[in-house]
Amino acid sequence: MGKKLIIMNHVTKRFGDLVVLDDFNLYINENEFITLLGPSGCGKTTCLRILGGFETADEGTVEFDGKIINDLEPNQREINTCFQKYALFPHLNVFDNIAFGLKIKKIDKETIHTRVTEILKLVKLSGFETRAISTLSGGQQQRVAIARALINRPKVLLLDEPLGALDLKLRQEMQYELKEMQKELGITFVYVTHDQEEALTMSDTIVIMNQGKILQIGTPEDIYNEPNSRFVANFIGESNIFEGTMISDYLVEFCGKTFECVDKGFEANAEVDVIIRPEDFDVISPSKAKIVGIVDSLAFLGVHYEINVIVEGREYTIHTTKIRKIGDKVGLSVEPNNIHIIARKNHA
Amino acid sequence: MRRLRPYSLPYLLWMGLFILIPTMILVLLAFSNLELYNLSLFQLTLQQFRIFSQPQILNALWNSLKFSLLTTLICFILGYPIAYYLSSLKEKSRKILMAMMIVPLWSNMLLRIIAWEKIFTPTSIINDLLGISFDLLGTETGVLIGMVAMYLPFMIFPIFSVLEKMDVKLIEAAKDLGASDLQTFARVTFPLSSGGVVSGIIMTMLPAMTSFVLPARIGLGRINLIGNIIESKFMKEVLGSSGTSINEGSLISLVLMVFSVISFVMITRADKEGETLI
């Protein structure tokens, strides 16, 4: 990845007594697709608004390309935003909405025309120039919003839950297109969402946030496979979380049994959380298994079944393609590298 | 949007200058011998209160109460069914009829009062043209009719605007749940329109209570309301003998303001942002 384009240093933002961003430190690379992911109210939109210049940080600095930009107005930043619910201008048609930024910069009419035509092609809306905004579908409005921001050739595009209002199918299509666009244009995308699937599919880097703090930064794979806290494990995908004890390096005890694992470096008998993804359990015959339980409920989810297995009063969630009936006795096994161990102090 | 907030600040100062300050001065004038046009040292005094022993003042207070309550009552009895009827019409006729209700307000108030004066004269142009003759000048009936004609639209507008916006589904839901027409009206429609009713009552009662040209003209000066007293204290007696007429006027204005404040609190409870006021 390229150089650090944006650096947020100890940024704190309060609304009244509420601390929305708490000593926030983050850098964003050039050409990166970075996603701020977290539950609603975690401060991700505020972070975006500080980058866009719509809010000012109470403490800390925001650097852009080596310069501190805390006091720059939104119109002085080489950053554009694709707003939640699009914020398209209802009194202007598609062409005038997209040309808005260029007209403000007093660019000549011909150039505006060429660039709008060009960008409309990019977002697959050629021929929609004179349409009124109110006549467009949600997906088309979304494309206009992206075009309107991108036409100014910003170095960074901020996207605030841009696909939130679209239905599932359209959302998946747009995810793909956005990613393609980002690669093609070589612009940094800062993307805000509460949808973990969206984050996993699109991002180079994911920033998991909660209550104004960063919990984990990493690639989608890192975050999915090596969550560093219960919160992250729960937020990204489903997880079975057990309380356990580290007996020695590569050996952990939970649910009254000992298992081999790949983690080391914990103190002997350290209290740990053990995280196992539902799809990492293998359903095997009960005679060969360390864990044996009874199927309590099951649901067909399309690609696989989700079954709940009761083992000694605990509920395990398992994803499997093999069908079982309620009341069946099943055995469960798990590979050592699928057992993730987190020190207990990391409770979020 | 946050950046636009400062634009509301000057408004607060403006309102403070034109509402808060004069109200404070009014209170001061009412309870002291301060002279408005000759500011100097003053003493607090309750001597203005002696006006409440004058039969003329008491009569005016009583008249204000009587006429404003009667006008409001008549306007409500007429206005609610009319608003209800109008809101039930098809969109086009509803729009036209409502517009026609506003239209008369674009005619000069004084001329409308003068027109009533003409109508209530026995040998009027109405008599000449239509052969109908009224003799209501100087009577309470005449004043009351004039007031109802003047303020009825102010009762109808807010009630209509609430009824018009009401979701038909609510009424259907009430009927679906077993309510009769009357029950639906009493338990759903009317309670939901109460905001408009409160606005309507206040927008009728306060102007009726404070009117002074209408009672003076149609009542031929025989029927005085609180507004007539205030007018004479502030505008006519100032140059006359009584040096404290403005202070007395202020005291009476305060009485009026008490009603105004009560009304305002009620209206604000029913409709916080004043959506039924226009």
Add this chain to the structure above:
Amino acid sequence: MMTRSFKRKAIKTTGLLLTILAYLIIFSPILVIFVLSINNSTKGYSWDGFTLRWYRDLFLKDVMKEPIMNTLGVALMSTLLATALGTIFAIGINALEKKKRVQMMVVNNIPVVNPDIVTGISLMIVFSLLSFTLGYYTVLLAHVFFSIPYVVLSVMPRLKKLDSNLYEAALDLGCSRFSGIFRVIIPNISTGILSGALMAFTMSIDDFIITYFTSGAEYMNVSTWLYATISRGRSFTPAAYAYNIIIFTVTIGIIVFINLKRDRKEKIT
């Protein structure tokens, strides 16, 4: 079923009859004014034949010229000022957080609910404190004051419907704080501004009470001139009726025109 439809019909008929009665009461003075404006008599106690001379008098003989010019002048200026100020204030109020916005609207509505006589006296007191000479400027200021709340009230619903990100989008795309207001907010609330302006104009043109308390002895608009005349027991020229009918008709014309235009626009989009 018979009783049900009968009941409905009875209710409808009652509503209709009351409505007719209401229009009769409300419109009878207007009709009288109209008849007097075309009646060939100065006293107006009887019908003395049709004439247009009162209308002619207005334009050719400069009858009532001063009060009419005063009325129109104040109405135009106060409408302009109140509309501009009211719009800006409304934009500011709308941007406040909900609790403060409601509080500001409560303050805004004080002059709307307050009886005119109280507003008139209050303004008179302020002007005397500031030792302003009562006349054109005090009347103008008074009219701006009582018009602004109506402009705010008619602009507000439009503003509330706007996506709050719209203004930020304008800033994001390069607008300065001020040009963002003109390029994005104002075009989207223009119908509210227009109806606010119309309301301000019609209220100013017909105002009597507030002008009466803030105009002093010299300066008169049509209403205060009429009042001064009849208070002295004199009669006034029927040209006043003609003036009223003209203003009335022009106002209706403007409103109808605006509504037709709006309807057509809505049909297109």
